[in-house]
Amino acid sequence: DIQMTQSPSSLAASVGDRVTITCRASQSISSYLNWYQQKPGKVPKILIYAASTLQSGVPSRFSGSGSGTHFTLTITSLQPEDFGTYYCQQSYSAPWTFGQGTKVEIK
Amino acid sequence: EVQVLESGGGLVQPGGSLRLSCAASGFTFSDYAMSWVRQAPGKGLEWVSGISPSGASTYYGDSVKGRFTISRDNSKNTLDVQMDSLKADDTAVYYCAKGMTRHWGAADYWGQGTLVTVSS
Numbered sequence: 001d002i003q004m005t006q007s008p009s010s011l012a013a014s015v016g017d018r019v020t021i022t023c024r025a026s027q028s029i030s031s032y033l034n035w036y037q038q039k040p041g042k043v044p045k046i047l048i049y050a051a052s053t054l055q056s057g058v059p060s061r062f063s064g065s066g067s068g069t070h071f072t073l074t075i076t077s078l079q080p081e082d083f084g085t086y087y088c089q090q091s092y093s094a095p096w097t098f099g100q101g102t103k104v105e106i107k
Numbered sequence: 108e109v110q111v112l113e114s115g116g117g118l119v120q121p122g123g124s125l126r127l128s129c130a131a132s133g134f135t136f137s138d139y140a141m142s143w144v145r146q147a148p149g150k151g152l153e154w155v156s157g158i159s160p161s162g163a164s165t166y167y168g169d170s171v172k173g174r175f176t177i178s179r180d181n182s183k184n185t186l187d188v189q190m191d192s193l194k195a196d197d198t199a200v201y202y203c204a205k206g207m208t209r210h211w212g213a214a215d216y217w218g219q220g221t222l223v224t225v226s227s
Contacts, residue, residue, distance in 0.1 A: 001169060034213040036152070043202065043220065044144075044152060049213040087152050091212025094157055094166035096142070101151040 002026050002090050006099035014107045019075040021102045023088035028068045032092035035064055035073045038101075039084040048073065049091075080106055109133040109216045111186075111203045116221030123193050127221060129186040129203030137161070137181040140206035142214055143188050145199035145223075155201070156188060157212065170196070193225045 003026035013019050023033065031051040036044040046055050048064035051071060061076045075082055083106050088099040115127040127143070142157040156177040157166040165177050176189040186203055200222050204214035 032210065032212070034210070036214075038152070043217045044214075045217075046213065046215050049207060049210050049215075055215065085151070089152075089154070089212065091210050094212065095168040096154045096157060096166075096212030097168075098144075098152045098154060 001095055002029060002093055002097055004088055004090055004097050004099040006086075006088055006102050008102060009100065010103040010105070012105040012107050013078050015078055015080060017078045019078050019082075019104065021073045021086055021088075021104075023066075023071045023073070023099050025069045025071075025090055025092075029090045029092035031067050032090055033064070033066065033071045034089045034091055035062075036087045036089065037082075037084050038087065042084075044087065047086075078104075078106070082106070109205065111205060111216055111218040113201060113203045113218045113221040116201065116223045118224045118226065119193055120227050121194060121225055123225075124189070124191045125193065125223060127188045127190065127201055127203075127223070129218060131184045131186065131203075131205070134205070136179075136184040139208070140211035141179060141186045142204045142206060142212065143177065143186075144202045144204055144214065144217075145197075146202070146220075147196075147199040150199075153199070154212070157206070158186070159211070190223070193223075195225050197223060198225045199223060 035048040143155040200220040205216040
């Protein structure tokens with residue numbers, strides 16, 4: 001199975017900050033990498049699929065990059081509503097595993 | 108409007124069985140892969156099982172392989188998972204999720220989840 005490792009596990013940043021979350025796969029997954037946001041008590045929401053394609057309706061301050069084994073999610077200007085936990089997921093090969101999550105808090 | 112709605116959760120004893128169902132609407136169900144994803148209390152997301160659009164191919168996470176069976180009925184727009192030999196570690200909210208075209212494992216619509224509690 002492909003293991004997904006996110007870093008950091010948590011971070012606190014100020015409104016307006018640039019935030020970067022990293023996700024590494026245990027083997028190459030091409031560009032089959034997805035990012036989700038989950039707020040407390042809410043259902044996960046897909047932000048980006050295929051490593052860099054923004055899901056419809058997601059603000060353009062979110063972007064994704066990478067291929068192979070190294071991927072990043074960037075929030076260019078953190079907004080108050082961006083708090084929550086972010087998960088990466090590989091959809092290259094079943095089982096379609098998730099990373100352990102990165103909790104983002106607003107300072 | 109795309110909707111997926113889970114049902115069937117509840118309290119079950121260790122070693123017992125439970126069947127979850129997901130009713131889908133608002134899209135051509137037979138065109139999309141579907142998945143079950145779970146989240147234990149206070150923990151992260153864990154992908155559990157997936158099924159191809161036709162139902163011919165099924166996939167399982169290591170923690171449930173041999174105990175869970177996923178199935179779908181494209182004539183009724185329903186997705187099921189039969190969960191046997193349940194353990195305390197299976198306690199979680201179970202989400203039904205719709206896959207995306209050419210990205211079967213990516214989930215663009217999720218249900219609200221159904222809680223499964225395995226306890227004596």
